[in-house]
Amino acid sequence: MEHQPARWSGHAGCRSVSTSTPTSVSYREALTQAMREELQRDANVFLMGEDIGLFEGSFKVTRGLLTEFGPTRIVDTPISEAGFVGLGIGAAMSGLRPVIELMTVNFSIVAMDQIVNNAAKVRYMFGGQVSVPMVIRMPGGAGHQLGAQHSHSLEAWFTHIPGLKVVCPSTPYDAKALLKTAIRDDDPVIFLESEGLYAKKGPVGGAEDLIPFGQGIIRREGTHCTIVAVSRMVWIALAAADILANEGISCEVIDPRTTRPLDLGMIATSVRRTNHCVVVDEGWPECGLAANVAAHVYEACFDWLDAPIGRVNAADVPMPYAHDLEQAALPRADDVAQAVRATLARRER
Amino acid sequence: MTESATAHDQSPVPASIDASTMRQMYAKMHLIRTFEERAAEQYMRGNIGGFLHLAIGEEAAVVGAVAALRPTDPITSTYREHGQALARGSDPNAVMAELFGRTTGLCNGRGGSMHLMDREHAFYGGYGIVGGSIPLAVGLGFAINYRHEDGVVMVMFGDGATNQGVLSESMNMAKLWHLPVIFFCLNNQYGMGTSITRAASDTELFTRAQAFDMPSRRIDGMDVMAVYSAVNDAAEYARTAHEPSMIEALAYRYRGHSMSDPDNTRPEEEKARWRARDPLITFERVVLGDAIATPEELEQLRAANVTRIDEAVSFAEGSPQVPISALADNVYTHPWNTNPRGGAVMPGADQ
Numbered sequence: 001m002e003h004q005p006a007r008w009s010g011h012a013g014c015r016s017v018s019t020s021t022p023t024s025v026s027y028r029e030a031l032t033q034a035m036r037e038e039l040q041r042d043a044n045v046f047l048m049g050e051d052i053g054l055f056e057g058s059f060k061v062t063r064g065l066l067t068e069f070g071p072t073r074i075v076d077t078p079i080s081e082a083g084f085v086g087l088g089i090g091a092a093m094s095g096l097r098p099v100i101e102l103m104t105v106n107f108s109i110v111a112m113d114q115i116v117n118n119a120a121k122v123r124y125m126f127g128g129q130v131s132v133p134m135v136i137r138m139p140g141g142a143g144h145q146l147g148a149q150h151s152h153s154l155e156a157w158f159t160h161i162p163g164l165k166v167v168c169p170s171t172p173y174d175a176k177a178l179l180k181t182a183i184r185d186d187d188p189v190i191f192l193e194s195e196g197l198y199a200k201k202g203p204v205g206g207a208e209d210l211i212p213f214g215q216g217i218i219r220r221e222g223t224h225c226t227i228v229a230v231s232r233m234v235w236i237a238l239a240a241a242d243i244l245a246n247e248g249i250s251c252e253v254i255d256p257r258t259t260r261p262l263d264l265g266m267i268a269t270s271v272r273r274t275n276h277c278v279v280v281d282e283g284w285p286e287c288g289l290a291a292n293v294a295a296h297v298y299e300a301c302f303d304w305l306d307a308p309i310g311r312v313n314a315a316d317v318p319m320p321y322a323h324d325l326e327q328a329a330l331p332r333a334d335d336v337a338q339a340v341r342a343t344l345a346r347r348e349r
Numbered sequence: 350m351t352e353s354a355t356a357h358d359q360s361p362v363p364a365s366i367d368a369s370t371m372r373q374m375y376a377k378m379h380l381i382r383t384f385e386e387r388a389a390e391q392y393m394r395g396n397i398g399g400f401l402h403l404a405i406g407e408e409a410a411v412v413g414a415v416a417a418l419r420p421t422d423p424i425t426s427t428y429r430e431h432g433q434a435l436a437r438g439s440d441p442n443a444v445m446a447e448l449f450g451r452t453t454g455l456c457n458g459r460g461g462s463m464h465l466m467d468r469e470h471a472f473y474g475g476y477g478i479v480g481g482s483i484p485l486a487v488g489l490g491f492a493i494n495y496r497h498e499d500g501v502v503m504v505m506f507g508d509g510a511t512n513q514g515v516l517s518e519s520m521n522m523a524k525l526w527h528l529p530v531i532f533f534c535l536n537n538q539y540g541m542g543t544s545i546t547r548a549a550s551d552t553e554l555f556t557r558a559q560a561f562d563m564p565s566r567r568i569d570g571m572d573v574m575a576v577y578s579a580v581n582d583a584a585e586y587a588r589t590a591h592e593p594s595m596i597e598a599l600a601y602r603y604r605g606h607s608m609s610d611p612d613n614t615r616p617e618e619e620k621a622r623w624r625a626r627d628p629l630i631t632f633e634r635v636v637l638g639d640a641i642a643t644p645e646e647l648e649q650l651r652a653a654n655v656t657r658i659d660e661a662v663s664f665a666e667g668s669p670q671v672p673i674s675a676l677a678d679n680v681y682t683h684p685w686n687t688n689p690r691g692g693a694v695m696p697g698a699d700q
Contacts, residue, residue, distance in 0.1 A: 083521070128679035131682045
């Protein structure tokens with residue numbers, strides 16, 4: 001697959017959006033639209049999860065769908081994450097297209113055996129006799145004082161696993177288009193939503209506007225430093241770019257949109273031009289997403305880099321409850337700006 | 350395990366089983382025994398790698414259960430599943446070749462002994478994590494209901510899996526949603542080396558289903574007729590009442606957990622007692638006693654099985670190794686990158 005060096009892939013980027021336009025919908029509603037359209041398009045698609053039907057979802061992403069599609073296709077489950085994720089895998093092996101909602105990414109840990117040992121592996125270990133056309137959606141991230149057990153960013157865990165595809169949308173347009181791609185994909189897709197983005201508004205595409213996996217997007221063009229980020233961290237990166245613009249520093253912000261496959265081509269092309277790179281990652285630093293992207297960039301761009309790659313991660317602690325501590329543990333725009341300054345300063349040493 | 354627990358305490362009245370089915374069941378049981386013994390020999394010769402879990406002693410439970418279903422009814426199993434594949438009709442050549450890790454194996458050498466699958470025969474696989482396949486089977490049952498089909502799913506698991514939480518989750522969902530699933534517990538009384546009496550607070554494992562208002566019973570898993578009858582009833586119940594049920598088949602494996610287990614912790618007296626009830630020998634008595642077959646016919650049948658497994662070993666030995674160039678095949682349905690050393694990355698950075 002050839003990646004497009006062009007930036008906007010034919011649709012508006014997240015910065016040029018007016019939230020007051022009538023076509024503007026929330027990230028949450030964008031996801032709902034994607035599921036509604038795919039449920040209408042394909043009778044094999046069904047939704048399953050905790051409180052997604054009558055209660056309309058913990059974050060109301062499935063609002064209205066039970067009324068429209070009925071309990072056969074919008075299935076409320078017991079609190080049995082391993083059980084119903086495994087059920088989805090079995091249903092997918094027989095050709096259905098389950099879209100499983102885990103109430104949050106935190107509960108995926110309970111289902112990890114099913115995801116890693118079954119969803120990701122059955123196709124390979126059975127010699128290609130079956131596919132698992134399943135999506136597991138789940139919101140993650142921190143910032144709402146939910147404490148240590150409800151604040152995970154596990155992009156790195158899932159990205160580690162061959163057999164999975166991992167999607168991390170940052171805008172309503174991408175949320176809708178990528179979820180539709182995920183539902184139509186023949187392999188298991190981990191679809192990581194961000195709790196902090198559900199209310200974010202922007203334009204969305206139509207029923208056949210899809211985004212292929214592995215195709216990143218340049219959210220902001222710049223010349224001095226490339227900042228790589230996904231999901232909510234894209235917005236943090238853009239805020240940092242605004243701060244730095246006032247200092248005469250021009251940042252290019254790249255949103256790979258999927259972390260497996262990763263659009264290294266787009267990232268490397270940018271870094272070879274800017275010669276500097278900072279990666280922003282809401283997860284922990286050790287063996288994390290930023291570490292992985294940095295390793296790829298070192299391999300692809302070593303001779304072009306003028307300074308070590310900067311990483312901005314969550315603090316290496318379980319997420320604290322106290323508001324100020326939590327904020328201090330998360331990557332902030334100031335942290336990203338400082339990382340860019342430090343990276344650029346290394347050149348002058 | 351008390352003596353009384355080995356009795357047919359909940360066995361159903363046997364359904365009438367026709368002579369042809371009985372002959373076929375005997376043939377399959379003997380085929381599996383022969384296959385397993387030859388697999389052990391090939392393992393000792395170094396032709397089979399990894400773990401090798403043998404089902405010798407469990408042939409009645411495997412064959413009786415599989416024979417009572419329609420060939421299109423999906424089955425899932427554990428990592429001790431050569432017998433299920435053979436009972437289902439998988440080509441012994443392809444099963445042995447899979448154990449040898451060859452291209453001609455059931456899973457093209459990617460699965461091995463623990464991960465056989467034969468979708469053509471609705472055998473949905475052997476799985477290496479205890480209890481891990483149970484919710485998958487419930488998902489296959491969910492799909493049957495979703496499509497308004499009349500199939501029945503049988504998930505076969507061991508006594509060890511009854512102590513995994515995912516079994517409770519799966520039974521609950523199957524009952525809650527009226528799914529056509531037979532939970533078939535092949536209780537060989539040991540989770541690897543740990544006796545069920547040291548692992549289960551209640552060793553009557555069929556009682557687990559009662560918590561979910563699901564009918565269940567314990568049967569003699571050394572008696573192929575009893576197993577056939579029980580699964581036949583459960584399948585009928587699933588097809589007509591659209592409800593799940595559980596069967597606990599009490600049996601015994603003659604070998605250790607796997608080929609690497611010297612089996613020196615189970616009491617010799619216990620092993621001898623169960624071997625005295627060998628399913629092949631007891632069923633042979635029934636087949637001869639009921640004049641289902643003559644001794645000569647059985648002898649011919651056994652000789653044919655030995656020849657068949659000889660052929661399977663030759664086939665596996667003569668089959669090509671999997672080419673290294675195929676290492677990354679089938680990770681994805683539509684791969685974006687065939688380089689297994691950097692599968693996460695899109696091309697475009699190397700120019």
